[in-house]
Amino acid sequence: MTPAETRTAGTTPAYAKGRQRREEIVTAAASVYADAGYHGASLRAIAKRVGISHATLIYYFPDREALLAAVLERRDEEDDARGFPREPVGIGGVRHLLALAAHNARHPGIVELYVRLAAEAITPEHPAHDYFTRHYRDARDYMHSAFSAMAEGGHLREGVDPRTAAVSFIALMDGLQVQWLTNPDAVDLVSPLRFFLQQVLTTSLDQALSRQS
Amino acid sequence: MTPAETRTAGTTPAYAKGRQRREEIVTAAASVYADAGYHGASLRAIAKRVGISHATLIYYFPDREALLAAVLERRDEEDDARGFPREPVGIGGVRHLLALAAHNARHPGIVELYVRLAAEAITPEHPAHDYFTRHYRDARDYMHSAFSAMAEGGHLREGVDPRTAAVSFIALMDGLQVQWLTNPDAVDLVSPLRFFLQQVLTTSLDQALSRQS
DNA sequence: CCTACCGATCGGTAGG
DNA sequence: CCTACCGATCGGTAGG
Known part of the structure; x- marks a missing residue:
């Protein structure tokens, strides 16, 4: 099997060096997007971070x-590796998103990338618009299934609609991120989520979290 | 009193025509910011909307x-006119923010301006950073005072911390706006707020809202 | 309120 | 992987 045979229509570099270069570029792009947004990030600024010319960057990515x-694709892979949209069900989904929030609190760069791109991508013309439409739908569905399972188990207070609770929980996470990034000392990324869940549960949150399933 | 005497250090145009022109420019700027963000909005694009050259725009605003x-200043004036940070106290503050959310649902352009600028202004270097730091602090304080008054009146469930409830409510509003702008049909801007409040109150939200003060 | 211009920067291409 | 360039666009200025 020659290297040329492993290439898939020119999209995947045949050699390890090239693949590594691509990864370096994606890392640099993510961090420049976080600081300046997608529209505010120039190819030259990203290339400079890698130590190459912007023409070379365009050799690796056509535009x-x-x-x-590529940056969004990697984010999905990382989320997959963290076990995001894999058959949640029940309190496990809640536990997972609380862990994600705690993880985010230690990685402001990732949160900044996400918040800035999401705000830019509101416009349907933005190249990441479909990505975020899907992302929000998946996130809502994930929490919906978690709250539904909890409702069936009798762990949700009377009158709590799983769908509304799901939309609210995702919105709460996102809104906290903006306030936290703007003024990190004034807001905590996790405790309001625990507060919200406690209001919605019939039992103590800590008790619920320590149960399996 | 001559027109020249009414001028205050060159900041306020002396003549009605100039003042009107400034207002036209601010309106156009707000709508271009909503579509493209602050960084993505060129002076030429704003000037074109008004029907003047970009050099003329710079005559009215130095840079x-x-x-x-000027755009942020007008937003504050409009919020003031809607009675935002004026001595809230109690359920009245809640009623006001629910009305604001309903108002926003009919004016997506204003919401888009707000969401886009807030995301850009996360960076301390952004010229609107201090504005949003202040804005979030004021919003949190407003809801804190509202929830505190409700707690004193015995209308808050046991274990509900007014400060955490305030941060959460503001975050919920902001997070809903992003989801709603990205996909208007999938999310409602008001009902999750009512849901949140209902979880936190000891009595029915509708009952509470119909009481005075 | 305009035209005409400035220096800088952008994404992308040519050619090697 | 580079230099050198392209046409376009940017904020701001000059001069009227």
Whole structure:
């Protein structure tokens, strides 16, 4: 099997060095997007961070949008590796999103990338618009299934609609991130989530979290 | 009193025509910011919307930042006119923010301006950073005082901390706006707020809202 | 209120 | 992987 045979229509670099270069570029792009947004990030600024010319960057990614797509693709892979959209069910989904919030609190750069791109991508014309439409739908569905399972187990207070609780929980996470990034000392990323869950549960949150399933 | 005497250090135009022109420019700027963000909005694009050259726009506002400041100033005036940070106390504050959310649902352009600028202004270097730091602090304080008064009146469930409830309520409003703008049909801007309040209150929300003060 | 211009920067291409 | 360049666009200024 020659290296040339492993190439898939020119999208995947055949050699390890090239693949590594691509990874370096994606890392640099993510951090520049976090600081300046997608529209505010120039190919030259990203290339400089890697130590190459912007023309070389374009050799690896045909245009700006392809680079953005690669950054979003990696984010999905990382979320998958963290076990995000894999058959949640029940309190496990809640436990997972609380862990994610705690993880985010130690990685402001990732949160900043996410918040800035989401705000830019409101416009349907933005190249990441479909990505965020899908992302929010998946996040709502994930929490919906978690709250539904909890409702069936009798752990949800009377009158709590799983769908509304799911939308609210995701919105709460996102809104906290903006306030926290703007003024990190004034807001905590996790405790309001625990507060919200406690209001919605019939039992103590800590008790619920320590149960299996 | 001659027109020249009414001028205050060159900041306020002396003649009605100039004042009107400034208002036209601020309106156009707000709508371009909503579509493209502050960084993505060019003076030429704003000027074109007004029907003047970009050089003429610069005659009215010395530079880009001065125009942004004027847009934010008007937003504050409009919020003041809607009675935002004026001595809230109690359920009245809640009623007011629910009305604001309903108002926002009919004016997506204003919401988009707010969400886009807030995300850009996360960076301390952004010219609107201090504005949003203040805005969030004021919003939290407003709801804190509302929830505190409700707690004193015995209308809050046991274990509900007014400060945490305030942060959460503001975050919930902001997070809903992003989801709603990205996909208007999938999310409602008001009902999750009512849901949140219902979880936190000892009595029915509708009952509480119909009481005075 | 305009045209005409400035120096800088952008994404992308040519050619090697 | 580079230099050198392209056409376009940016904020701001000059001069009227």
